[in-house]
Amino acid sequence: MRRGRLALLCVLLVCLAAALSAAEEALPGTVPWCETQPFGIRHGPREGRRVAITMDDCNNIQRVRELFELSRQYDIPVTFFPTGSMLKDQDAELWRAIAASDCEIGSHTMHHRRLTDLPYDAICRDIRGSQERLDEILGYHYGMVSLRPPYGSFMDKQGRVMPVLKQACLDCGYRHVVLWDLSDTEFSRARSQMWSGRILLFHAYKADVSCLRQLIPWLLQRGYEPVTVRELLELPEIDTTPMP
Secondary structure, three states: OHHHHHHHHHHHHHHHHHHHHHHHHHOOOOOOHHHHOOOEEOOOOOOOOEEEEEEEEOOOHHHHHHHHHHHHHOOOOOEEEEOHHHOOHHHHHHHHHHHHOOOEEOEOOOOOOOHHHOOHHHHHHHHHHHHHHHHHHHOEEEEOOOEOOHHHOOEOOOOOEOHHHHHHHHHOOOOOEEOOOEOOOOHHHHHHOOOOOOEEEEEOOHHHHHHHHHHHHHHHHOOOEEEOHHHHHOOOOOEEEEOO
16 A cells, blocks of 8 residues: 555646646746846846946046956956947057957947937937947957937937937847946945945046056955856847858
């Protein structure tokens, strides 16, 4: 009698395992975090200990180099948002090294114009021009997946997303614009405002890099994990293909 019950229990367990396996296969894939957010994303998930360090404009290539060296020293990624016009031929080797590393390169448009002041065609030219210039510098296509609008401007005076700007971004392949929720070059203030999901905004200035020389080891000592914007927001993978 006891053997019969054990045999029946084994059969039931096998059936339950099969049912659970089938249910898992039937479940749709997890929705990327960014797809649960509005068009303008200011931070990542607040759970965990992840943050994203970003540098805009990149108009001083020496400061860009210093931050890239910091990223390699501490083995962490940084997301650079260079303005396309700042991508110079003489700096191509550095940008190729950045692109080949764990860091990320995102678009900050070609000419750093306020997109909310431009018509649809001009917005598209500014966004696409940035991509074309990066590809030219690298010598291959590096499909940027993150776009940061100059000055963080993407809304009208009433605080509404501008339809023309949003449509231009979508047509250029960007479903979201990436903003930030912490911008402070004073180390003591920056650390006092730190928590998970922060997108940290810096520029290619001496004060910014000096702050990061203190902030990066502080973040690591306290268990924070610096990641790229793409990783933090779960944006699509970066596509790299040879130039035609």
